[in-house]
Amino acid sequence: MRIALIGYGKMGKEIEQIALDRGHEIGLIIDQHNPKDLSADQLQNIDVAIEFTNPDSAFGNYLKCFEANVPVVSGTTGWLDQLPEIEKQCSEGKGFFYASNFSLGVNLFFELNKKLTQLMAPFKEYNVDMEEIHHIHKLDSPSGTALTLAEGILENHPTKDKWIEATSMKEDELSILAKRHGAVPGTHSITWHSEVDEIIIQHQAYSRKGFALGAVLAAEFMPEKEGFYGMKDLLQL
Numbered sequence: 001m002r003i004a005l006i007g008y009g010k011m012g013k014e015i016e017q018i019a020l021d022r023g024h025e026i027g028l029i030i031d032q033h034n035p036k037d038l039s040a041d042q043l044q045n046i047d048v049a050i051e052f053t054n055p056d057s058a059f060g061n062y063l064k065c066f067e068a069n070v071p072v073v074s075g076t077t078g079w080l081d082q083l084p085e086i087e088k089q090c091s092e093g094k095g096f097f098y099a100s101n102f103s104l105g106v107n108l109f110f111e112l113n114k115k116l117t118q119l120m121a122p123f124k125e126y127n128v129d130m131e132e133i134h135h136i137h138k139l140d141s142p143s144g145t146a147l148t149l150a151e152g153i154l155e156n157h158p159t160k161d162k163w164i165e166a167t168s169m170k171e172d173e174l175s176i177l178a179k180r181h182g183a184v185p186g187t188h189s190i191t192w193h194s195e196v197d198e199i200i201i202q203h204q205a206y207s208r209k210g211f212a213l214g215a216v217l218a219a220e221f222m223p224e225k226e227g228f229y230g231m232k233d234l235l236q237l
């Protein structure tokens with residue numbers, strides 16, 4: 001496939017290497033040097049665009065790809081307030097694949113989190129909270145992965161109905177603590193604690209390789225596709 005990389009930072013560079021190793025061609029790179037105002041013309045002869053930029057750039061990039069009828073795989077987080085418009089355009093024939101986290105490990109962790117929440121739900125002696133740690137360059141907080149984990153808990157717990165980025169002991173609030181430290185690729189921990197013990201589940205990324213491989217596999221899944229897709233469609237979870 002001919003792939004356009006929109007965003008050539010930590011993830012763009014990691015994805016480029018894996019895509020080339022898997023025999024794909026990088027037909028376009030939009031980065032600080034190329035004009036950032038992506039044009040539909042630049043996307044001619046591109047089979048799929050892989051977009052990893054920042055919360056303020058992503059939506060505009062998606063629209064340009066839709067204008068060129070190029071399917072998009074995006075991992076950029078922090079833009080979901082604009083999700084309804086993307087879903088509308090997908091219902092009208094555009095192809096879009098989004099994941100807050102593309103790694104197999106985290107997507108298995110998402111399922112483990114939901115099942116553990118269902119197991120713990122009847123036991124009111126346990127409260128639950130979350131911590132995520134990322135590198136100091138991360139612009140959004142909490143992480144997109146943390147928000148997906150929070151959704152999994154809120155959907156499966158009888159009293160937790162909102163998350164808060166602060167310490168909270170309220171029955172209806174799920175506390176998320178976001179830490180920024182060094183070059184940490186991404187660590188997410190969920191703790192269920194009572195007065196006498198605690199149960200902790202954790203996912204720790206050693207590098208960005210898992211994220212990048214998942215994004216390239218999603219790109220291989222997307223050519224000619226119309227509609228909105230996610231990791232459940234790719235992994236059949």
Ligand SMILES: NC(=O)C1=CN([C@@H]2O[C@H](COP(=O)(O)OP(=O)(O)OC[C@H]3O[C@@H](n4cnc5c(N)ncnc54)[C@H](OP(=O)(O)O)[C@@H]3O)[C@@H](O)[C@H]2O)C=CC1
Nearest residue numbers: 007008009010011052053057075076077099100101102211
């Ligand atoms: N879903 C997942 O599995 C993962 C998601 N992410 C998410 O991906 C995003 C990017 O992460 P990361 O690669 O680490 O960030 P980086 O800052 O390293 O890379 C983003 C790049 O995009 C560039 N950029 C900004 N605006 C535009 C634009 N309009 N067009 C083209 N390029 C642009 C930036 O340039 P400049 O520096 O000049 O602004 C930068 O080079 C974040 O939202 C992060 O949360 C990260 C890892 C995994």
Ligand SMILES: O=C(O)C1=N[C@H](C(=O)O)C[C@H](O)C1
Nearest residue numbers: 077100101138143144145186
């Ligand atoms: O910014 C990052 O680095 C990451 N962002 C994603 C998120 O916001 O969850 C995925 C991963 O944790 C790395």
